[in-house]
Amino acid sequence: MDDVAARKGRSKNRAGERAARIQDVARLAEVSTATVSRALATPERVSKEARARVLAAIARTGYVPNPAARSLRSQKTNMILVVLPDLANTFFSKILHGIEETLFAAGYGMIISDLDGSPAKEAHFAAFTAAGRVDGAILLNGHLFGQSRDGKGKPANITVPLVALCEAIPGADIPQIGIDNRAAARKMTEFLVSLGHKRIAYVSGPAANVLEKERFRGYRDALRAANLPFEQDLVIPGDYTLETGVAAGRQLIARANLPTAVFCTSDEMAIGLIRTLTLAGVNVPTEVSVAGFDDIEFAAAAEPALTTIHQPRRELGQAAAKVLIDLLNGRPSADRILLETALVKRDSVAPPR
Amino acid sequence: MDDVAARKGRSKNRAGERAARIQDVARLAEVSTATVSRALATPERVSKEARARVLAAIARTGYVPNPAARSLRSQKTNMILVVLPDLANTFFSKILHGIEETLFAAGYGMIISDLDGSPAKEAHFAAFTAAGRVDGAILLNGHLFGQSRDGKGKPANITVPLVALCEAIPGADIPQIGIDNRAAARKMTEFLVSLGHKRIAYVSGPAANVLEKERFRGYRDALRAANLPFEQDLVIPGDYTLETGVAAGRQLIARANLPTAVFCTSDEMAIGLIRTLTLAGVNVPTEVSVAGFDDIEFAAAAEPALTTIHQPRRELGQAAAKVLIDLLNGRPSADRILLETALVKRDSVAPPR
Numbered sequence: 001m002d003d004v005a006a007r008k009g010r011s012k013n014r015a016g017e018r019a020a021r022i023q024d025v026a027r028l029a030e031v032s033t034a035t036v037s038r039a040l041a042t043p044e045r046v047s048k049e050a051r052a053r054v055l056a057a058i059a060r061t062g063y064v065p066n067p068a069a070r071s072l073r074s075q076k077t078n079m080i081l082v083v084l085p086d087l088a089n090t091f092f093s094k095i096l097h098g099i100e101e102t103l104f105a106a107g108y109g110m111i112i113s114d115l116d117g118s119p120a121k122e123a124h125f126a127a128f129t130a131a132g133r134v135d136g137a138i139l140l141n142g143h144l145f146g147q148s149r150d151g152k153g154k155p156a157n158i159t160v161p162l163v164a165l166c167e168a169i170p171g172a173d174i175p176q177i178g179i180d181n182r183a184a185a186r187k188m189t190e191f192l193v194s195l196g197h198k199r200i201a202y203v204s205g206p207a208a209n210v211l212e213k214e215r216f217r218g219y220r221d222a223l224r225a226a227n228l229p230f231e232q233d234l235v236i237p238g239d240y241t242l243e244t245g246v247a248a249g250r251q252l253i254a255r256a257n258l259p260t261a262v263f264c265t266s267d268e269m270a271i272g273l274i275r276t277l278t279l280a281g282v283n284v285p286t287e288v289s290v291a292g293f294d295d296i297e298f299a300a301a302a303e304p305a306l307t308t309i310h311q312p313r314r315e316l317g318q319a320a321a322k323v324l325i326d327l328l329n330g331r332p333s334a335d336r337i338l339l340e341t342a343l344v345k346r347d348s349v350a351p352p353r
Numbered sequence: 354m355d356d357v358a359a360r361k362g363r364s365k366n367r368a369g370e371r372a373a374r375i376q377d378v379a380r381l382a383e384v385s386t387a388t389v390s391r392a393l394a395t396p397e398r399v400s401k402e403a404r405a406r407v408l409a410a411i412a413r414t415g416y417v418p419n420p421a422a423r424s425l426r427s428q429k430t431n432m433i434l435v436v437l438p439d440l441a442n443t444f445f446s447k448i449l450h451g452i453e454e455t456l457f458a459a460g461y462g463m464i465i466s467d468l469d470g471s472p473a474k475e476a477h478f479a480a481f482t483a484a485g486r487v488d489g490a491i492l493l494n495g496h497l498f499g500q501s502r503d504g505k506g507k508p509a510n511i512t513v514p515l516v517a518l519c520e521a522i523p524g525a526d527i528p529q530i531g532i533d534n535r536a537a538a539r540k541m542t543e544f545l546v547s548l549g550h551k552r553i554a555y556v557s558g559p560a561a562n563v564l565e566k567e568r569f570r571g572y573r574d575a576l577r578a579a580n581l582p583f584e585q586d587l588v589i590p591g592d593y594t595l596e597t598g599v600a601a602g603r604q605l606i607a608r609a610n611l612p613t614a615v616f617c618t619s620d621e622m623a624i625g626l627i628r629t630l631t632l633a634g635v636n637v638p639t640e641v642s643v644a645g646f647d648d649i650e651f652a653a654a655a656e657p658a659l660t661t662i663h664q665p666r667r668e669l670g671q672a673a674a675k676v677l678i679d680l681l682n683g684r685p686s687a688d689r690i691l692l693e694t695a696l697v698k699r700d701s702v703a704p705p706r
Contacts, residue, residue: 020510040484052473058480059499059509079464088450088667090443090650097441100467104474109481110465111432114453120401121457123408128462130412131393146412156412157373242654271654278656297443301595301624303631303656314441 020061029057079109080324081129081137087114091296091313092140095166098317099138106325108135115141126156136160136324139174142167142210149208161327165320168210175327177320177337181211184309184341185218188263188291191343193226195351197261197289201234203248203273205265215265215293234259238269245272253280258288260352267292267299267308274302274348285350295344304347312339373414382410432462433677434482434490440467444649444666445493448519451670452491459678461488468494479509489513489677492527495520495563502561514680518673521563528680530673530690534564537662537694538571541616541644544696546579548704550614550642554587556601556626558618568618568646587612591622598625606633611641613705620645620652620661627655627701638703648697657700665692 026033031050039046039054046054080103084092100110111134113125126145129137139162143149146156151171164176192200202219205212216235223230236251238244245264249272252258264270270292274284284290284304292299292308299306319337326333379386384403392399392407399407410416433456437445453463464487466478479498482490492515496502499509504524517529545553555572558565569588576583589604591597598621605611606629617623623645627637637643637657645652645661652659672690679686 048473052476055473055476055480059476059483060507061510086450087453088447090446093443093446094441096465097439097467097469100440100465101469104467104477112449112453112463112465114450114457116450116454120405120408123405123412124457127393127408127411130416154413157414242650268650271651275654275656275658297595297621298624298651301628303628305628 024061025054025057028061029053077133077135078107079111079134080321081111081113081125081134083113083115083125083137083139083141085115085117085141087112087116091294094313095140095317098314098319099321100317102318102321102325106321108325126158129160130156130158132160134160136328137162138320138324139164139169140166143169144172149210161324163320163324163327165316166211170210175323175333175335175337177316177323178339179311179316179341180338181214182218182221184293185215185263185265186221187218187341187343188293188309189219189222190225191345192261192263192289192291192349193222193228195261195289195349197259197352198228199231199234199259199261200228201236201252201259201262203236203238203245203262203264203269206239207237212265219263238265240266240268242268242272245269246276249273249276249280252288253277253282258282261289261291261349263291263293265293267294267296267302267306270306270308270348271298271302274304274306285348286353289349289352291349299344300346302348307346307349308344310342310344312341315339373416375416377414378407378410378416381413382406430486430488431460432464432487433674434464434466434478434487436466436468436478436490436492436494438468438470438494440465440469444647447666448493448670451667451672452518452674453670455671455674455678459674461678479511482513483509483511485513487513489681490515491673491677492517492522493519496522497525502563514677516673516677516680518669519564523563528676528686528688528690530669530676531692532664532669532694533691534567535571535574537646538568538616538618539575540571540694540696541646541662542572542575543578544698545614545616545642545644545702546575546581548614548642548702550612550705551581552584552587552612552614553581554589554605554612554615556589556591556598556615556617556622559592560590565618572616591618593619593621595621595625598622599629602626602629602633605641606630606635611635613640614642614644614702616644616646618646620647620649620655620659623659623661623701624651624655627657627659638701639706642702642705644702652697653699655701660699660702661697663695663697665694668692 022033022036025036031054035046035050036054039051082099103110115122144155145158147153162174164174166178168176168178189200204216220230236248238248245268262273264273270290274290277284277288282288292306295308295310299308316339323333375386375389379389384407388399388403389407392404435452456463468475497508498511500506515527517527519531521529521531542553573583589601591601598617615626617626623643627643630637630641635641645659648661648663652661669692676686
C-alpha cells in the first residue's frame, strides 16, 4: 500500500510534529515498506514476528494509513456484522467471544448490531449491510433482513455472505450453524421418563420461535415413545427469561396436582421456577424435579445445581465465524453444521417419590 | 452524496439487473436525492420519517453507496471501538447494551475489541485506532494502549478521543466514567457493621486492579470508622470469578473460627462462596452473612437472594457513549462522571446470632 496522505503532504499532527510516513514505520520495524503494506492489507501473508514489529512501530510512530484510500483499492472492509436480538442477554457473551476470536485470527473485526426489537434499527443495519459497509454478517436473530420470522416479506437485497447461527432461518439459502434442538429436548425428556416421571410439565419459549418449535417437538417425541399421554395443561408459556420462570412457578403452585418434573427450555426460566417453588416450600428435587436448557454460567452455581442441556456456545461462535471466512475466501464451506449437546446431570433432578 | 459507483457505470448486480442508483432510492422514498445523501451521511439532519423511508427504499432496491468514496470526503468512519478485557464475562452485557443504543441513536456503529489477555491483539487494536479506522474508543480495560496497568510505558500515539469506563485509568488525560468504588464498598461494610458484625472477611479482586484498590480502601475506611481491628487473615484473595468464590469458601470452612460476615467484591464470587458454605452445612445468612458487589442478573435469583451493591450498568454504558459523542462534536463534556450505586438488601445478610 502506498500512502496517499503522506504523498499529498497532509503532514502535521496535533502536536505540530511531522506526521509519520510509511517509511518511518518500515525503518523502525526493520522491514521494507512493502511489508508494512502487506501487514495491514493482507496480514496472513506476513510472518507473525514481522507483523508484530510493524504493529508496534505503527503504535509508536502514530502512523495513519488512509483507510478510505485503502478500502477503495481493496473493496474490502475487513469487518463482519453480528446481528443480535438482544445484546443485554448474557446467553450471547460466550458466543460473541467465540466469534470475535475466530474473526480476529483471520484479520476481521466485529461490528455489533443489537436489534432490540426496533424496526428502525433493523432497517438501518439492513441498509448498512446492503451498502457494503461490512464484508459479511452472522445472524443470530432468526430471520433475514426485511423478512418476518415466518419468512414473510421480501428479503433485503444483500450481496455479501450471510450465516445463520443458533436460531435457524427456515427457507433461507445460507449456511446454518446450531444444535439439534429437537434431539436435545427429546434427550432431556427421555432422561426424566427414565427416572420414573410420568407427569412432566414443559415451560416453553416464545411461540413464534424456531428453537421453541423444535424443542417442543422433542418433548412430544419422548412422551410418545414412552406411551405417556400429552396433557395440554402441562404446557406453560414462557419466553426464556427469569421472569417467565417465576410466573410459571406461581402458576404451578396454584394447582391442586403438581407434576413430578418440569422441563424448562432455558436455564433462566429453570432458575426462576426453582426459586419460586423453594420460597413456597416445595422442595426441588425431592418433590418436583426441574431441568433446564443451555448450561449458562450460573447453572452450576444454582441451588440446587441445575441439570441441563449443555450448548457449546464458544464453539458455536467459532464455527459460524469459520464458515463465513470460508465463504469470503471462496473456499468450500458447510451448508449446515449441528454441534453436539450434552446432558449435564447435577442436583435439580431426582426420581419421583 | 453523489453516487460514484453509478456514475462510473459499475452497474450490474449478481442477478444481472441494473444496479440501483441514488435516483431510484429517492423516487421510491419520495424524497430528493440530497435527502437520501443526508440520511446516510448526517442522519441527525433528516426527520425520522424521511430517514425510515430512505432506509426502507435502500433495502428494497439494494442500492450500494460507495462507502470508501464517502469516507474519503468526510474523513469520518462513524465507528467507535469498545475495548473489553474479556468479552465472555457476562458483567459487560448490559454495559455494551447501553453503549450500543446511545451510539446508534447518534449515528455511530460499535466495533468490539476483546483483548483476552493477548498482547498481539492489543497491538493490533492500538494500530487500528491510531490508523483512524474508528472515530473514537471507549476503554473498559483499565489502561491506555501501549501502557501497563500501573501507567508504565509510552502510550500509543492515538489522536482520536478516548473515554475510560468502569475501570479508571489513573493519570490518563481522558474523561473517566464509573462509580465511586471506595464509597460503595464502605457503604456495604458499614451496613454489615450496623447489624452487629465485628469479624467481617473481605474477598478481594485481582491485586493490580484499580477497582480492587478502591474497594479495599472503602472496606478499611468502614472498619476504622467503627473502631474495629483490621485482621489481615480475614482478607482472602480472589479475581471476581465464581471459581475464586468457591476457593474462598473452602478456605473459610477449613478454619476453626468462621467470621460472621463475608463481603465479596463481586456477585460471582459471592454466589460461589454461598454455594460452597451451603454444601458444607453452613447456613447463609444464619451462621454467616454474605454480601456481593455489582447486582448482576442472577443476584436476585440466587438462593438466598443476594444482598449487594447495584451498579447501573446500562446507564454507565450510555454515559460513556454520550461523553464520547460530545467530544466528537466539539461540545463541552464532563471530565469525570460518577454514577450513583445503591445498597440492595435481600436475604443473604442478617444480624449475627
